[in-house]
Amino acid sequence: MGVTIVSHPLVQHKLTIMRDKDTSTAGFRRLLKEISLLLCYEVTRDLQLTNITIQTPLMEMQAPVIEGKKLVFASILRAGNGLLEGMLDLVPAARVAHIGLYRDHETLLPVEYYFKAPEDIVNRLIIVVDPMLATANSAIAAIQKLKDRGASNIRFLCLLAAPEGIERFTKAHPDVQVFTAAIDSHLNEKGYIVPGLGDAGDRMYGTK
């Protein structure tokens, strides 16, 4: 496993506009939704297909559909929901897990306040989403929680990552592939990704 950088020009272009501090809340939210469609396309690129028999208006044929059980998208609240929305537009039948973790601003450690996942996650591919992989504390904790419930086929999708976060994450969960649009320079002393885009949740929801 490792890290996949989604370098598609549309992703990179949209990310640049999102980073700009003068981009409005509405613009940021719209871009996050658009970018999530492109990221979802990449994270699902290698899903296995199986043929089923269908009847077109002209004849019977064997045609491919995605094999296996429905996917699960697991959103780390609250910023994860910004990626979730577009992903559900592309895969409307996906099941959804919500994992409520906030980052204690003093310790930077994750504190869990909510967890709700489908019952049968054991044999499903789970794509965990959170726009920012900074310290990776939340992502590591969220994935551990899913593994404790029996999940074993997990991918992690974010928009921006810090090298420190990538290192910690891949040490904690070497079996989980990370997909990101970019890896930035470093984390600052407050745990923000630099140059980054600020607080993704605040920029999405106009809080702060």
Ligand code: URA
């Ligand atoms: N979370 C954010 O929203 N932004 C960062 O830079 C780091 C964590």
